[in-house]
Amino acid sequence: MTDETVTTTGAPGTDAVDTDAGAETVGAETVGADVAGGDVAGGEVAGTSAADDGAAGEDDVLVTVEGIEVHFPIKRGIVLERTAGYVYAVDGIDLTIRRGETYGLVGESGCGKTTLGRGLLRLVEPTGGRVVFDGTDVSTLKGEALRTSRRRMQMIFQDPLSSLDPRQSVESILVEGMRAHGLDKGKQSTRARLVELLDSVGLPESALHKYPHEFSGGQRQRIGIARALAVEPDLIVADEPVSALDVSVQAQVLNLLEQLQQRLGLTYLVIAHDLAVVRHISDRIGVMYLGSLVEEASSDSMYAEPMHPYTKALLSAVPVPDPTVEDDREQILLTGDLPSPAHPPTGCRFHTRCPWKQDTLCDTDRPELRDIGGGHRVACHYAEDIRAGEIGRHEVEPELVHPDT
Amino acid sequence: MSILSTRKAEKIDSLAEGGTSLAMDALRRTFRSPVAILGLVIVGLFVILAIISPFIAPKDPYRPYPELKAELTPSNIPGPMPGFLLGSDQNGYDFFSRLLVGAQQTLFVGVFATLIGVAIGMIIGGLAGAFGGWVDSVLMRLTDIMLSVPSLLLAISIAALLPGSQWTVIIAVAMIGVPVFARLLRGAMIAQRSSDHVLAATALGVKRKTIVFRHMLPNSIGPVIVQATLTLATAIIDAAALSFLGLGDSDWRRAEWGLMLGNAQELLSVKPSLAFFPAIAIIVVALGFTLLGESMRESLDPKNRR
Amino acid sequence: MALLDVxxxxxxxxxxxxxxxxxxxxxxxxxxxxxxxxxxxxSGSGKSVTSLALMGLLPKRGAEISGSVTFEDTELLTLSDKQLRDRRGRDLGMVFQDPLSSLNPVITIGLQITEVLERHRGMSRKEARVEAAELLDRVGLPDPQRRLDEYPHQHSGGMRQRVLIAIALACRPKLLIADEPTTALDVTIQAQILSLLSDLVSETDTALIMITHDLGIVAGLCDNVNVMYGGRIVERAARHDLFERSRHPYTHGLLQSIPRLNAPRGEPLTPIRGSVSDNIEWEQGCAFAPRCPNATDVCWSEPPELKADDGRMLRCHNPVALGDAVTEGAL
Structure with a gap:
């Protein structure tokens, strides 16, 4: 391990430093070393996953989501509650996640991406649609069957501190899931498994008897990852896995996730608002706007040629830490705010803010997600015309959105 | 040895320590504040007094003494005299001994009233918080009704309905606490139910029962403990109030501060100290519990960590 | 003559x-x-504390401030509260991260702006209202007349941040301090606010101090960038110099560890090891040494000074060699 690190960092005097920093940083170090430990490895990952993309057949699908809907009722009244309306958090989404791939779900706050992730895991009850996981329809499971089915689908949370019970030691956090699924078969083997788990997320064995508040943000997220791994899942839904972390620590966790995927053959659904993060980690990306998917494509194709006006605006809005890029960037500034998901606009939900909006179809017909070649799916009536340059951008009068209506 | 390796060693050392739970941490923080220490000292002295008072009381608190009785008239209650530090009470008993032993009975009433209140309140609040839905609605409306009656009025009504005994006082005072504890626990558990770590446990496939008992309940109990400490103070005062109103214990012989205070009210002009000393004792003890509870509340507040 | 000299x-x-x-x-x-x-x-770099100190917003008790902050020949640190408040209202504007808690929830937006105008620019109620509507229009709030009578909670985060900017600009300040103004906002809204800020700055010749954790924001907006670590400035350079040839291992490491939109999928990230809490005291050496790939014995024993180096200021014993940095920046 030490050798590897030295060769990667390759700076004078590192041998002294890297043995330092103690147990705490060694883990982080290892991860960095493994991924950076040769650009070759990184290149290979990208290569294989791209190949998978093309060859993906029906039986390679791990998760199929069909028309999933999560509508939250808005209750009014104190004694006699009545439903005054619904928040259409997720409103009819189809998507498939292939075995071993990373599907990135991106969108701004209020677009329903978190609810979709939770609905998929049945942490909130979908009000419609189906989720098929590895051939089993999990949307109809109840009670004990639902509980045991959870072993194969795990979750990583945004806030690593609040997602860990402050009263539990790391050991008890990790054992809990194993116990729930009968995976702790004896003191010896459990102990060995715990050490192995910690090692795989780059934490020392001494962490077992500590409590969450005694760790740094990055380390807590590692504990959260180890908890998910403890039950040997196939799918991990990672909801904003790095957005609560310091910039310098984010890369450690991203690298760890990639390394674990390679080693354990995990499938990820990564939910994030940060396009750069999603772009970095995902094979395919879905873009959400107001409860529906507006575009879906491979990571590279999404970046190279965004088709949906919203995706275009989103991509152009991400600041890039490179002054040259920033200087000649053409920004597509959206006007106004996200409309309320309780009163979504008619037709295409983006038409109120769309700089390419046309007089027909946009405000009347809701566009379906359709394949426009090479697995690039987009929900826009005029995607081809915009690509061909036949429709130009125009000014949009901002509509004011009141958040409480 | 280079500076580097010394520094490295220090760093590793600092990593090896740790393993303190949040509760330990909170406890340690609590007793850093002088207010908490004062509260703890008062409460500690009170509890010790309650335990040992029967053994250190100079005279028998439940027996009239002829020396005192001799001088006792409706308009004159003997003051301090040799052997009787604070003189007599209205019945010719040794006032000082009764005051000492009163600590025990007062603690008894306070502790049981609080414990019963906590127990019933926690059952109601726990059920409401764990199940939600209509169970929650029904139970919470019930506590709303209890809360809508002014607390002392509630206790008075209960005390008036039941025969006058010490347990009547305890139950009446306990009922005041029930809705408070129920709401507190229910609120904390509802917050826990939507918390990330409970969601994480659900996602992990942990059984519902385990989630309630291992995650939701233990994490909600902190504010209840704090409130219980604070309630001990009010319970003692409320018990005294009931006695004062004549709704207390019918056994006038029992040495309990609230009762002593209540029985002394007609004798204020004859011997004010009969009311004064029990009153002071109640105030000081209530203050002790309040200080302790407040500083616990403060140190449990995550905003005040570190 | 500098406008502000710290x-x-x-x-x-x-x-x-x-x-x-x-x-x-x-x-x-x-x-x-x-x-x-x-x-x-x-977090913990001291950037926000610096801004609070500049504005005189640190608590008098508990915080000991040293050094000097000169704003147009006035020493701000020794001003009385009243003088400072006056100065703050007139010449210094500020915008904070959380627009909701910076606005008074029970007072209309109009009143919050006109208050400032009446107090610092001596306008009448009527004049102030006209000016307030103009300000709201300038920061891009649709239908500004109506907005004046609404309350902060009736608006989204982005709109509230615009209101806050309007208030900050009400007195035509010479210097605007923006502390993470877009951190609570979504990317597309962030883009709106940033472009608004940069337009306002160039139109009115207002100076701007932009405090942020996001290197991307800085890359597009700032002339000069100060990188802080553990309470000290570790590198200062013009924007192109900093991003294309970062010399401090911390800056360099940060730039290498952030995923970029314009890098192909699978491009490996090189994280900085450890976490922000793995510092040593600056008195003992370089605070970044425990996490630094270039650290040698001297880094652990001698605090580095901020020195001019190759057209920039640098606080490092073993800066990143120029050759390495060029290839990175070219990405």
């Missing part, structure tokens, strides 16, 4: 029963009229 600013927090904590130490920089200066750092 010399050796230090902030030490002292609380009874705890060790004094040095949040900011020896921070010096200056801002020219119309210039945009960036202050970048992660």
């Amino acid at each position: 010399r050796d600013l230090g902030v030490v927090f002292k609380r009874k029963g705890t060790r004094p904590f040095t949040a900011v130490d020896g921070v010096s920089f200056s801002v020219e009229p119309g210039q945009t200066v960036g202050l970048v750092g992660e």
